[in-house]
Amino acid sequence: MTVLRNPVIRGFAPDPSLVRVGDWYYVATSSFEWFPTIPIHRSRDLAHWQYAGHVRGAVPGDSLAGVPDSGGVWAPSLSWDGERFWMVYSVVRSVGTPYFDLDTYVCTATDVSGTWSAPRRVASHGFDPALFHHEGRLWLLNMQSDHRPGGRRFAGIVLTELDRRTLAPSGATHLLLQHERLIEGPKLVHRDGWYHLVLAEGGTGVEHGVLVARSRAITGPYELDRQPLLTTRDDPSVPLQKAGHAELVQTPDGDWVMSHLAARPLRTAQGPRCPLGRETAVQALTWDEDGWPRLRDGGWHPAVEVDVPTRRQELAAAADTGEPLGWPWSTLREPADPSWADTVARPGWIRLRGRHGPESWWAHSLLAQRITEHRAEAEVTVEARPRTFTQAAGLVLWYNTEAYHALDLTWAEPEGAGQHGQQWEGGGRTVLSLVEREEGATRTAAVVEVDADSPLTLGVTVDGVEARFWYVREGVRTPVGPPLDFGKLSDDHGSRLRFTGAMAGVHAVDLVDGAFTADFTGFRLTCW
Incomplete structure (x- = not known):
């Protein structure tokens, strides 16, 4: 047995x-x-x-x-x-x-x-x-x-x-x-x-x-x-x-x-x-x-x-499929394609080309893996140069287009300036923006100015219903914003039918011309 x-x-x-x-x-x-x-x-x-x-x-x-x-x-x-x-x-x-x-x-x-x-x-x-x-x-x-x-x-x-x-x-x-x-x-x-x-x-x-x-x-x-x-x-x-x-x-x-x-x-x-x-x-x-x-x-x-009624048998290691973005990676609504998910341009990195926004049913550049336990941690290093608020790339906890948490490297106006929609030239800041999406409403939970001249490590720690995002500054994990409710990324939250499960991954967005790219390396998802 x-x-x-x-x-x-x-x-x-x-x-x-x-x-x-x-x-x-x-x-x-x-x-x-x-x-x-x-x-x-x-x-x-x-x-x-x-x-x-x-x-x-x-x-x-x-x-x-x-x-x-x-x-x-x-x-x-x-x-x-x-x-x-x-x-x-x-x-x-x-x-x-x-x-x-x-x-x-x-x-x-x-x-x-x-x-x-x-x-x-x-x-x-x-x-x-x-x-x-x-x-x-x-x-x-x-x-x-x-x-x-x-x-x-x-x-x-x-x-x-x-x-x-x-x-x-x-x-x-x-x-x-x-x-x-x-x-x-x-x-x-x-x-x-x-x-x-x-x-x-x-x-x-x-x-x-x-x-x-x-x-x-x-x-x-x-x-x-x-x-x-x-x-x-x-x-x-x-x-x-x-x-x-x-x-x-x-x-x-x-x-x-x-x-x-x-x-x-x-x-x-x-x-x-x-x-x-x-x-x-x-x-x-x-x-x-x-x-x-x-x-x-x-x-x-x-x-x-x-x-x-079986005899215990350990499985041999699964065969290598030769697909760098094969299992356990998953993608939304289409297979991973080198036109937007490139593993060749920079060896050891994944280059994502930004496409539609995270609420798109058509062409969202997202790679994700299944979260398998109620305690988990994900981290990744990203290098990108967003020049406008229409460009973003970062780490996401994903359920669907109506339920996600995202910590994105993006652009914002100079501190104290209002949101006027300009494509700023020579102005503005590179920031980490923590966004929470919940069935029809999106809110910004935190904005932190960062130095994007070098790669930046982003992370999230999940403990039950609490998800805490962070980034690494001078070798130290620095929290971004308040803890978010991981329980909202579930079948049971909201008023619409839901049948999938929470994922952790990386994504990139470019709403203007699809030319913005972000490079990711060292993605790690640990569940226990």
Whole structure:
């Protein structure tokens, strides 16, 4: 047996889809508006995981420009047909409207770390698709949405058989189940003559859970289990909250395990806050005497420490991809490109060319890495010469365009002068500007004049909900402004739907001609 500690993939890693192929387990997770699209991790023992690649080319044209925050690639489902890996997922282009405006795609590969086929569009009833391979046939599961006035946005689970070669529907679409509580994320498991329909229930927040239904026939009718398989909606004290969106997998020895998402909240005066986003966890399962899946240790709450029926196996170091801006770096709405993120011009440095502002859905020059624990520290050395208030570069704590903290090297008018919008020639100051963005409002928390004639080291220390920015002056860390609320960079803050997680990174802005550049070196993110 191996003892794992949940979450097994920490930080922003939601909607895990688990599959076993031989002695390897693979998990694919949602990427939303971020690149690389659909990160994949692998493990031999369910406890130790490493990045194994991503689905390159998952988005046609490699662009999510204009996609709103928390849009993009939702809930990929990974499967294996005995010869190939299959990935099905939706690209969602509207969030918070009656229309999801999505396209569902399928691609395949013989190796998750290798080349994936070009995505092919399939029937796009709604998000959270899954493929079920059974007795040589291929089935597409999905939720459906009714956008009409008075309609239900979550209007049930549907099933369509696909032609394995063309991926076109080869028969009618069947309505499997409707339920008074929101259901999505369908997966099918065939065991002992039963088709078990595994569902995400209650939405992806604190009401989240896993519900199972079953039928003797794949097209139903399906009967619901009398209790949830997994949820924390009844107990806010459980360490792993929001538990749901599960996938069931059998081990080589015939045991069963389940992947699911969960979140680790910080307890604040404003309520629970989950800045790390939704993460990937694994539980051990059994089957009761009536043939329903149950948590092996009883109840329906996720455990932090789990004995799983595997032998502990340390992973070899992940192969070097040769990509200087590869994982764990991520970028917004497009892959990193030398036209704006150059690692060649100055060896040992990353040169960012400023583009749109930080609230752009189109072309923000930002590189970021996932924050994986509630205590973290990031620092970087930057060299830049901003000449106008329209140019800036620095260190950011990022959630989305409506929630971020940034410590930027930029330009300001001479001390005491008002903001008149001039492009000053020979005047003004180089400053560090600490900015806080919160859903519709941006405020400057501090402005500190600095000497930009030499590289400057910027940093931030996160401890729970407190984020303290600093820079190094004469070898000493010097605070900039008051502590900021890291809890605002979470799924739970604000009035709009949010599905990602907090990141730390670097960015550059040039709102006039896109010619301003900033050089960065020594980026370090430590989480503990």
